[in-house]
Amino acid sequence: MVAFGTGSKKIALELLVIAILLAVIPLVLMGNAYYELLAATVVLFSSMVVAWNIIGGYAGQLDLGAFAYVGVGGIITSELWIKAGIPPLLGIFAGGAASLLIAVIIGIPTFRFGIKEVWYALLTAALVVIFNNLSRVLMGPTDYYLPPKTGIIYLKFNSYEIMYAIASVILILTVLANLAIERSKIGYYLKSIREDELAAEMIGIDTRRYKLYALMIYSFFLGVMGYIYIVLAASFSYRMFDSSSSLSIAIMGIIGGLGSIEGGIVSAMVLRSLGEYFRSSFGSTVPGLDLLLYGIVLVIVGIFQPEGIAGIINRINKAMKKKR
Amino acid sequence: MISPELLLQNSVDGIFLGLFYSLVAMGLALIFGVMDIINFAHGDLLMIAAYFVWLTSVDLSVDPTVTALLLIPLFFIIGIGIFFGMIQPVLGKEPLIQIAVTVGLGLILQNIALAMFKAQPKAVPYSIFNFSYSLGPLTIYASKLFIAVISIVTMYALNVFLNKTYIGLAMRSTTDNREVAQLMGINTRMLYAVTFGLGVALIALSSSLWMTFGQVQPYLGTSFSLISWVIVAMGGLGGITGVVYSGLIVGVAESLGSLFLTPSARMAVVYIIFFLVLWFRPRGLFGRR
Amino acid sequence: MSEALLETRDLVKHFGGIKAIDSVSIKVMEGEILGLIGPNGAGKTTLFNCITGTYKPDGGKIFFRQKEITGLPSHEIIKLGIGRTWQIVRPFKKMSVLDAIATGSLLRYSDVEKAKEKAKEIASFLGLPKDILEKRGEEITLMQHKLVDLARALATEPKLLLIDEVGAGLRPSELSAMIDTLQKINSERKVTLVVVEHIMRLVMSISKRVIVMHEGRVIAQGKPEEVSNDPQVIQAYLGIKPI
Ligand SMILES: Nc1ncnc2c1ncn2[C@@H]1O[C@H](COP(=O)(O)OP(=O)(O)OP(=O)(O)O)[C@@H](O)[C@H]1O
Ligand SMILES: [Mg+2]
Numbered sequence: 139m140v141a142f143g144t145g146s147k148k149i150a151l152e153l154l155v156i157a158i159l160l161a162v163i164p165l166v167l168m169g170n171a172y173y174e175l176l177a178a179t180v181v182l183f184s185s186m187v188v189a190w191n192i193i194g195g196y197a198g199q200l201d202l203g204a205f206a207y208v209g210v211g212g213i214i215t216s217e218l219w220i221k222a223g224i225p226p227l228l229g230i231f232a233g234g235a236a237s238l239l240i241a242v243i244i245g246i247p248t249f250r251f252g253i254k255e256v257w258y259a260l261l262t263a264a265l266v267v268i269f270n271n272l273s274r275v276l277m278g279p280t281d282y283y284l285p286p287k288t289g290i291i292y293l294k295f296n297s298y299e300i301m302y303a304i305a306s307v308i309l310i311l312t313v314l315a316n317l318a319i320e321r322s323k324i325g326y327y328l329k330s331i332r333e334d335e336l337a338a339e340m341i342g343i344d345t346r347r348y349k350l351y352a353l354m355i356y357s358f359f360l361g362v363m364g365y366i367y368i369v370l371a372a373s374f375s376y377r378m379f380d381s382s383s384s385l386s387i388a389i390m391g392i393i394g395g396l397g398s399i400e401g402g403i404v405s406a407m408v409l410r411s412l413g414e415y416f417r418s419s420f421g422s423t424v425p426g427l428d429l430l431l432y433g434i435v436l437v438i439v440g441i442f443q444p445e446g447i448a449g450i451i452n453r454i455n456k457a458m459k460k461k462r
Numbered sequence: 463m464i465s466p467e468l469l470l471q472n473s474v475d476g477i478f479l480g481l482f483y484s485l486v487a488m489g490l491a492l493i494f495g496v497m498d499i500i501n502f503a504h505g506d507l508l509m510i511a512a513y514f515v516w517l518t519s520v521d522l523s524v525d526p527t528v529t530a531l532l533l534i535p536l537f538f539i540i541g542i543g544i545f546f547g548m549i550q551p552v553l554g555k556e557p558l559i560q561i562a563v564t565v566g567l568g569l570i571l572q573n574i575a576l577a578m579f580k581a582q583p584k585a586v587p588y589s590i591f592n593f594s595y596s597l598g599p600l601t602i603y604a605s606k607l608f609i610a611v612i613s614i615v616t617m618y619a620l621n622v623f624l625n626k627t628y629i630g631l632a633m634r635s636t637t638d639n640r641e642v643a644q645l646m647g648i649n650t651r652m653l654y655a656v657t658f659g660l661g662v663a664l665i666a667l668s669s670s671l672w673m674t675f676g677q678v679q680p681y682l683g684t685s686f687s688l689i690s691w692v693i694v695a696m697g698g699l700g701g702i703t704g705v706v707y708s709g710l711i712v713g714v715a716e717s718l719g720s721l722f723l724t725p726s727a728r729m730a731v732v733y734i735i736f737f738l739v740l741w742f743r744p745r746g747l748f749g750r751r
Numbered sequence: 752m753s754e755a756l757l758e759t760r761d762l763v764k765h766f767g768g769i770k771a772i773d774s775v776s777i778k779v780m781e782g783e784i785l786g787l788i789g790p791n792g793a794g795k796t797t798l799f800n801c802i803t804g805t806y807k808p809d810g811g812k813i814f815f816r817q818k819e820i821t822g823l824p825s826h827e828i829i830k831l832g833i834g835r836t837w838q839i840v841r842p843f844k845k846m847s848v849l850d851a852i853a854t855g856s857l858l859r860y861s862d863v864e865k866a867k868e869k870a871k872e873i874a875s876f877l878g879l880p881k882d883i884l885e886k887r888g889e890e891i892t893l894m895q896h897k898l899v900d901l902a903r904a905l906a907t908e909p910k911l912l913l914i915d916e917v918g919a920g921l922r923p924s925e926l927s928a929m930i931d932t933l934q935k936i937n938s939e940r941k942v943t944l945v946v947v948e949h950i951m952r953l954v955m956s957i958s959k960r961v962i963v964m965h966e967g968r969v970i971a972q973g974k975p976e977e978v979s980n981d982p983q984v985i986q987a988y989l990g991i992k993p994i
Contacts, residue, residue, distance in 0.1 A: 200558050247741045255557040256500045257740055260691050264733035267688070271730035275723065323861050326854045333843035333888070340803060341907050342829035342858040381684065385565065392562050397845075425581070426573035426680070433569030440563035441551045 149317055152400070156313065160306040164299055174298035176414055179370055181305040182363060184406040187390045188312045188399055189359040194388060195397040196325060197352040198332025199254065203262030204360055204387040206269045207237040209378040211361025212368045213273070216284055225291040230362045237361025238354050245353045249346040254335070263381060270379035281373040294369045305366060309403075312359055316399050319355070328352055329397065382429070389432055393439050395448025405447050409435065464721060467599040472721045473714060478606040480713020484706045485613040486668045486686055487693035488620065489661035491705050494694060495637040496657045497650075499549055500560045503568035505686030507662055510571050511537060511669035512678035513579060519586040519673070526589055527608075530670035534663045541662025545655045553654070568683060576680040583677035591674050605675035612671055616664070621702050633657055685729070692736045698746025707748050711735065756781040756816060756911055756943050757802070757833075763810035764794075764801055771797040773967035774811070779911065784937050784944045786958030786975065788951075790988055793964040795947045796838055799913045803835050804828045815911070830858065834909030838916045838947075840896040842888035848899055849874070849884040855906030866906075873902045876939075877932060894925045898932070905936065911943045912936070918950040930956055951979075963987070 163177050186204060193201045215233035218224040224232070244265060253261060288295050295301055319325040327348045330338040339345050368374045390409060394401030413428030420427050443449055490504045511533055518524040518532075548567060552560050591605035624630035632653055636643040644650055672678075693712055697704030712732055719731030739747060755778035764772040771794045779785050787795050800806040802813055804825035813821045820828050843851040849870055856866035856873075874884060877898050883891055891899070897917055904912060914933070918926055930953055936942050937957075948954045954961060955975045963971040963978055965987040971978050978984055 198558070200561060251741050251744050253740055253744065256561065256691070257695060257744075259557075259561060260688065260695065261737065261740060263688060264692070264736055268730045268733045268737075271727045274726045322863060323857050323866075326850060326857055326863065326866075329846055330843055330851070330854045333846060334841045336805065337837070337841040337843070337903075338854075339805075339825045340829060340835055341855040341903055342826050343854075344824070344826045389562070389565065392558065396558075424577045426576035429569050430573035430577070433566045433573065436562050436566030436569065437548065440559050440566060441548065444555065444559050 153310065153313065156403070157306075157310065160309070164302060169299075171298050174302055175370065176411070178298055178302040178305045180407055180410045180414070181302065181309050182366055182370065183387075183390075183410050184403050185305065185309040185312045185363055186360060186387050187394065187402040187406040188309065188316055189356050189363070190387050190391045191316055191394075191397065191399060191402050192319060192328075192359075193352045193356040194391045195395075195402070196319065196328035196332060197349055198328075198396065199349060199352070200256075200259040200388060201262045201353075201356070202259050202381075202384050202388050203265040205378060205380045205384040206262070206265045207241065207357040207360035208364040208367055208383075209269060209273070209380075210240055210364065211237040212364025212366075212378060213374055214361075215365035216282070216368055216374055219292070220282075220285065226293045226365050227291045230293065230365050233365055234358040234361035237357040237364070241353045241357035242350070245350045249349045263384070266379050266381050266384050270376055270381070273376040273379060277376050279375070281375045283373050284368065293365065301366070301370060305370075308363060308366065313399055313403075315355065315359065320397075320399075324348060324351060332396070386432065389436055393435055393446050395446030395451075398446070398448030398451070401446055401448035401451065468721065469718075471600055472717045474600060474602070475606065476714035476717030477710060478610040478713070479717060480710035481610040481613040481706070482668070482671060482709075483689055483693060483713050484709025485609075485616055485664065485671070487690040487697075487705055487709060488617060488702070489664035489668075490690045491694045491697060492633070492664075493658055493661040496633050497549075497553065497636075497654045498640075499553065499658075500557055500564065501549075501661075502561055502564040502687055503571065503683070504661075504665065504690050505683030505688070506568040506571040507537070507541075507683070508665045508669045508672070508686050509575060509678060509680065509683035511666045512673050512676075512682065513575060513584070514666075515670050515673040516584045516586055516678055519588070523588075526586055526670045526673040527591070529673075530667055533666040533670060537666035538659040538663040541659035542655050544662070545658040549658060550651075550654075568687070572680050572683060579680065581679055581681075583679040585677045586673050589674045603675065608674060609671040612667075616667065617702050617706060620664075624702070629653070629656060689732070692732060695736065696739050696743075696747050698748055704746065704748030708746075711747075754781070754817065755779060755814075757945075758814045759798075759802070759811060760814070761811040762798070762801060762808050762813065764797055764806055764808050770967045772801060772808070775964070775967070775969055776811075777962055777969060777972075779943060779945055780960075782937075782941070782943055783960060784933070784946060784957050786954040786961035787945055787947045787964065788949070788954055788961060789964035789970075792966075794967040795964055796915055797967075798964070799835055799915055799945075799947070802828075802913065803833060829907055829909075832908070832910035833913065834904035834907050834911070835913040836897075836900045836904050836915060836917060838919070840893070840900050842891075842896055842899060844888040847885055847887055848879070848891065848895075851888060851899060852902045852906050855903040858907045870902070870906055873905050876935075877902050877905070878928075893920055894922075894929075897921070897929070901932070901936075905940070905942070909942060911945070913945045913947075915947045916949060917946070918948055918953045926950065926953060929953070933957055955979075 160181065164174065186208070190201065190204060193199050211233035214236040215226050215229040218229040218232055219226050248258065248261060284294065293304060327338070327343050330343065331345050331348060335345050390406040391402055393409065394405035409432060412431060416427040416431065439446055486508065490501060493499055493501055514533060515526045515529045518529045519526060548563055552563050589605060591608045594601050594603045624634050632643065632648045635646070636648060636650065636653060689712060693705060693708040696708035696711065715732050715735055716728045720728035723731065757779040760776050762772050762775045775798060789795055797806065801808045804823055807822060812819055815831055815833060820831065849867060852870035852874060853863070853866040856869040860866045860869055871884070879895065879898050879902065883895055917929060921929060933944060933946065934957055937944050946954065946958065958975060961972065961975050961978045962969055963984050970987060971981045971984050
């Protein structure tokens with residue numbers, strides 16, 4: 139971990155901090171359903187950013203296609219429930235697997251042909267538009283609704299408090315996956331690919347294969363989150379394949395700092411909450427204030443603080459060490 | 463069954479559109495080629511310029527074609543301003559940082575536009591090219607013909623500029639080999655600033671052309687950015703002809719895509735072609751990258 | 752003489768009109784330190800790039816331990832036991848020095864802790880000061896960078912190490928240390944070295960055998976003192992075309 143050192147005790151500590159923070163939030167919200175829904179959305183969004191960290195932060199591939207995978211996973215899970223009666227508790231794995239399959243189909247030629255940097259970013263951005271257009275043809279412009287049933291096997295509850303808890307569990311699982319990657323061979327390999335792909339190849343790393351692994355893990359997690367996203371949004375349509383949401387995920391990841399789990403969480407939670415606040419307070423008079431904020435922060439970070447929030451955390455850490 | 467007339471109509475419209483797209487992408491290709499800067503705010507600058515056109519048309523009753531004369535120098539200066547303010551600090555940085563900064567700029571422009579003009583699309587009330595010819599079964603809109611002609615003329619002029627003037631030659635040699643160009647004593651900083659200004663000025667021209675028949679809304683830029691990048695990817699840095707051919711492919715693909723599938727799937731067709739090109743011709747169709 | 756560890760046969764690589772490598776056949780013997788010299792643009796780096804699979808050769812064959820490796824992907828070639836360093840260092844800037852070296856060790860030891868142990872051992876073998884191990888790639892000096900590059904390559908446990916201009920930019924004292932280090936790698940780790948170098952002092956003091964390239968071709972080979980008196984070599988360096 140960038141901020142807290144590398145020992146496993148410290149990681150346990152960090153998880154504990156995240157868990158306590160997550161547990162405290164609902165107490166503060168005190169049963170206000172709107173805020174609870176908001177909190178659940180923000181936590182789910184943070185999980186997406188943490189998942190993005192695998193492909194964007196560790197492997198350094200600027201993926202702008204998050205909602206292609208969120209959409210595929212979410213819609214497959216929902217359709218499996220609606221059409222085949224498969225409960226989402228199982229269905230989310232099918233949804234995740236469907237996203238993963240898409241990732242493999244896209245990823246193999248993409249990495250095989252050495253597509254990276256701006257071209258990778260464009261390709262993944264285009265992927266979202268392709269899915270958006272094609273699913274519009276297949277699904278029409280209609281909004282679809284989930285069956286009214288609730289319960290744990292449907293991962294769906296009327297209480298937003300419970301939905302918030304589910305989102306929190308997903309966040310913690312995503313963090314755990316990141317930690318596992320970071321501390322194992324794959325994490326080291328991905329980071330070296332991010333730093334210098336050719337040099338990585340020259341120490342025997344099959345860079346294509348490892349980039350594909352990163353894309354697979356990322357897409358699986360997003361696919362699983364897709365269904366929860368639908369439950370929180372209360373409906374789904376082709377509009378789930380949304381370019382600007384996909385972009386936001388990457389933006390939060392960059393602002394958080396590449397490869398930094400806590401940076402990603404902080405940036406997603408702060409920016410997304412602020413964004414929601416702007417949207418609810420000024421949305422009718424000054425629409426887009428939230429995105430304007432993201433834009434300004436992004437420019438400032440890009441020019442003055444390219445290592446994002448993680449860079450700031452790092453500096454504070456160093457300063458504290460010196461004092462001691 | 464699609465009638466031959468309709469097919470012809472859509473192909474011709476696609477060609478006009480494609481020529482226009484190449485003009486839009488030209489500025490981006492120039493900037494990316496010369497200074498290796500990844501600009502994701504390209505389309506958003508076009509969108510802002512289009513609002514200028516709309517404002518002058520509504521408030522001052524100036525025709526879009528006339529506004530262009532004012533906008534081109536104005537946006538040249540704006541471009542230079544953006545270069546020194548935001549681009550120069552990230553020159554030579556990792557692509558990701560450049561993308562972040564220009565995406566940020568795009569978001570700022572988009573949402574300022576959204577705040578000022580709301581999401582409702584705007585069109586100019588009147589343009590001198592608001593009529594059409596019938597050519598047998600074919601309808602040719604004067605505005606579309608006009609933008610196609612202006613696109614061709616501009617690109618021809620640009621070609622002359624790049625081949626005959628000192629600055630143009632400096633741009634070309636910098637595209638080919640940055641180090642050598644520096645050794646030859648080209649002041650890259652000024653060259654970059656001018657290139658960026660020129661690229662943005664070309665966008666201003668495009669926006670005026672667009673407004674002779676199109677509409678502007680805050681998100682107009684996103685699709686133009688993506689399309690421009692698709693064209694640059696296909697064209698490689700093979701010069702103006704590469705950009706024109708790629709623009710034509712995109713324009714015709716979009717037009718036929720909306721005919722054969724549905725209008726809402728037209729961009730999918732373009733992007734699927736983009737995927738295939740990147741995968742199988744990673745150096746572009748018409749030159750190296 | 753024993754079998755060649757590495758052999759190229761009629762290797763060709765061109766870029767557009769330029770023949771960067773023009774029918775090059777060389778042998779590298781097990782255990783030696785081979786010097787590879789030649790004026791700028793002679794094709795030395797390109798030869799390395801072909802051997803390591805970075806470039807696909809346009810003709811000819813490459814054998815490593817009697818096995819043909821032409822056209823294999825880089826990572827497979829490295830796995831077989833070839834390592835390389837870079838003319839211009841390519842550090843992992845945002846990783847710690849220890850992590851960067853350990854990433855190399857992971858090729859042979861999948862366990863991260865074990866890989867780190869190996870990395871520490873290599874770092875101390877190369878005389879890298881302990882306190883830089885926790886520093887990030889962007890925080891160290893050029894000499895240290897070159898050592899880290901070497902360490903990272905050594906960590907993959909190569910039989911053959913291709914070293915591209917490791918002396919460039921070093922101060923005289925650093926250069927002497929580097930010469931000792933290379934010799935130590937060769938004798939203690941039993942790694943065969945091919946050393947590309949412009950600094951004659953370095954080549955002459957460590958290589959028993961030297962190959963000279965010019966305009967993509969091998970123009971001379973033999974003992975350093977023989978080669979340096981070869982008229983063709985002198986002409987190549989002076990830039991006069993042989994009559
Ligand atoms: N990727 C490339 N694309 C085009 N030309 C190349 C490429 N790499 C090398 N060349 C050309 O091949 C020739 C040999 O270059 P190479 O780098 O192998 O020389 P070198 O012997 O390593 O020179 P130096 O001592 O300057 O490092 C040069 O003319 C060079 O310009
Ligand atoms: Mg070289």
